[in-house]
Amino acid sequence: MIIDQIQISNFRSFDNCTVDLNNIQAIVGRNNVGKSNLLKAIRLFMEASKRLLDEDCFHHHDTEEPIRIRVRFVDLNEWERQKFEGWLYDDDTLTVERKFEKTGEDDYSIDRFAIVREPEPSWLKESEINGDNIEEWWEDQDALTVNGLDFGDELGTRRPQVGEWKEIASEFVSEHRDEIPFEEVKRPNPRGYKGVLKGGLPEFILVPAVRDVSEASKITKTSPFGQLINSVLSRVAEARRETVKEAIDDVDSLLNRGEDRLPAIEEFEADLNDSIQEVSDVELEIAMDIPELDDLLETAEVYARDGTRTPIEAKGHGLQRSTIFTILRVYSNFATQEEEASKSTIFAFEEPEIYQHPQSQRTLLSVFRDIADSGDQILYTTHSSHFVNVSRFDEVCIMRKEGTEADFRTEPTQVGMETVLEDLQRRHEKGTPDGVRNQYKNAFDARISEGFFADKVTLVEGESEKYILPIYARLLGYDFDRNNIAVVYPGTGKGQLDRLIRIFAGFDIPTYPIFDADGGVGSKTVEIAGLMGRDLSGVDSIETTIGDRLTIFEGELEDALEDEIDEYQEWWDEAGEEWGAYGKPLKHRYMAVQIENMIKDGADPEEVIPQTVQRIIRKVRDLDTAVDVFEGEVGEEAVVAAKN
Structure with missing residues (x-):
């Protein structure tokens, strides 16, 4: 699953704009035009956290209007299609909108909207099929037609129950999808939708343009280092998860009550109980909290040996930045070898060229492409000509400031493959995307x-x-x-x-x-x-x-x-x-x-x-x-x- 398009309204330097994205996308432009704001908008959408909100997030601090971010996801794998069954815009598209609104001095609300397509006839809409409506529709079956298709013929001679009507309508829509008119429907805060989004949307990892590298390089759940390390280790552990779990269970059985408990712990606990019985009629138990596998993975740390074994966050900025991208290269190896479809990842990088010489920049771009080709997505801002390619013009978005200084806005400029292809076919009456590239x-x-x-x-x-x-x-x-x-x-x-x-x-x-x-x-x-x-x-x-x-x-x-x-x-x-x-x-x-x-x-x-x-x-x-x-x-x- 990747982001195919994002619409942003009233967020930071964006007034109201739409940006199309590919599985790998370069965001370029002068300093202070709003390139990083695109990545921040995606982060706000993906994390949907109030801690990311303040008045600076609103375009020109206009808190009277909400921030709206709508994202269209495409290229869903089988796992993702099953996860979002019932919420898809079409067979391979998921569209979600979030609204962020200031509701108090330091308080904000976050609403989520499922954007789906439903058949225009009410008697085919699952959301409107209920007992009362069925009774009304049944009385006028001749009206149950659309574009020459007679739905009444599918109902039989007995009035269907709600579940039966829904099933018949679903089959009818599937069979005549190209002939039935559809309309876009926005469902606000559907029940259970929040959990579906949290469990199914891609993981989002932002690697900022490091100013204070010591914070970014710490191994925490939210730091780039931590997120990358945990992503790689979780993929490593997946193949041997049962083996590791069995080893953890063995440790649990040795330390806690059971047939295999270590005798020394058993004897110590017995001595404690013999002593406590002299003063109180209670039983004491020594219990040790054995971490789950995921908890263990989150404790990972990275050390560098260059004569001295030192945590990576204590090393120079260049080495830290290089280590992040080295981890990314290892991640790309696992991602390209992975056979089972699972939750995808969106990587966002601010200025990946920092501390990288030209050869390293070219190598890193090839790593980005390997990861993107494996089904994940790479988005990055850059000032380096080594990270853009004229043959990949559709993977470039140029950001510019428009308007006056007091009323500026960020506007994107893009050239899509379809535009160039149509122009080529207009001039030569032939052409393919591969030919253009x-x-x-x-x-x-x-x-x-x-x-x-x-x-x-x-x-x-x-x-x-x-x-x-x-x-x-x-x-x-x-x-x-x-x-x-x-x-x-x-x-x-x-x-x-x-x-x-x-x-x-x-x-x-x-x-x-x-x-x-x-x-x-x-x-x-x-x-x-x-x-x-x-x-x-x-x-x-x-x-x-x-x-x-x-x-x-x-x-x-x-x-x-x-x-x-x-x-x-x-x-x-x-x-x-x-x-x-x-x-x-x-x-x-x-x-x-x-x-x-x-x-x-x-x-x-x-x-x-x-x-x-x-x-x-x-x-x-x-x-x-x-x-x-x-x-x-x-x-x-x-x-x-x-x-x-």
Whole structure:
């Protein structure tokens, strides 16, 4: 069972929003936009504890309105389907809503709602089938029809009792489910529902971005260390539970009254009773409380030996964080080997990249995926490009602040697989989810994934642009890094540019492509231009164009640089002699460094930096909106080009 969708109302920075979730989901965005609030909302829903509530939990401290969190669970295993029988929205979906309301100075109420679908006709609704209604329906059997289906024919000649009517109605609904209209029903606080939720909903483990590591690393029922250790040990113990239980029973029989009790304890107890009889007519019994297996598992502690045996909470932050993820890797091994369906687990991590070097980050992401593939769910906030993947765009949610400072709210932006697939099928009349992923796999590396964290993306076809644009922009007083602009170079020519435009612009990230026409106007040039709102269909040639949304070079960037840099050939030769540079990108970088030196010596940047580059940088600076690549007329030229 995993969370497929969560709707949040009036909670912290969320006013009213919906977030779709996958079995593994990355939450990205700037600091203080509300990423962690999503994990806190899930925690509040899962634990439903008043200790997690205060006035800060209410959006802009508005306690007049309740907090509402609705969660839709999918992919239920057999154990979970049986556990929630009678409460499912459909065969494989469970929808639950909780309402949190301030009722006093420091008091709150928590209500739970079962969200189910029921047939629209009242005579098919289990909740309305009773003796009085049956008597009324029986008198007018001709009215018991829906969409041409006659329920009266199923009733026979004798009026059914309540149980019989319910059984007949259930069979009728099952047989004609696709033909009967249904309606959503919200049942408040149904009897027994609280216990069903507590026993059946996934376990939730939150590993926060460790500020005070000493608390997070203690082995307690609620700490990340404790929850992970107990989850792993409980899975280990499951296979040998009976063996361990028998051993505990043996200890109990040796220490407490019975045939196998240790003689020394038996004799000591007898001596006590002989003595007490001299002063009172009572019998004393020595009883020892033998813990249950689950109690023993909760006493686990982790020690680290690095010359000294020390509790893990006494070690450095990096080692503690690494230990948490090491436990997680062991958990993933047990989870993937487990055959019996049981209660699932939702893991939530704040910034898992903390204290992890790049290789460890990539390894940890693969562990996350193993756990997610085994049926559990992984949710995490991150600032690391190693934890997002352009081929897994649907597993990314970008959080942003919207509105004024006094009335801000957190809004999510997502690009679903269905959206991209529909766009692909519209353009090529074919496509599958696996095909989409494989197309984007060729465009993935950590540098490209930086685009998910940027305020703007400059997509470049050539490596020269990647090298020199940030240098010239800084010299012109518009530092790309400080303005959170990513220069993304796929490394495969312009063949990948249209795909990356669709993803980044789909996430509402203003995107500016720079590419070569290569002396003509091919289908790929037409397609990219069409995405950016420039119709080049039927055009045979094009001059260098520096537009508000894209730059197209008639030939190459090199042509413009050679025309506008007086020392071009001189510096070209020097780059080879001084830097050993043979390729164009490094030679163009050498030229940028020479121009930087001229500016340091007093030259005016606008006089010495190539005019073409200046114009491009100004266009990037002024770009403030993303094109709508999936809807509207902007993409029609791209559709025509792609089909041709």
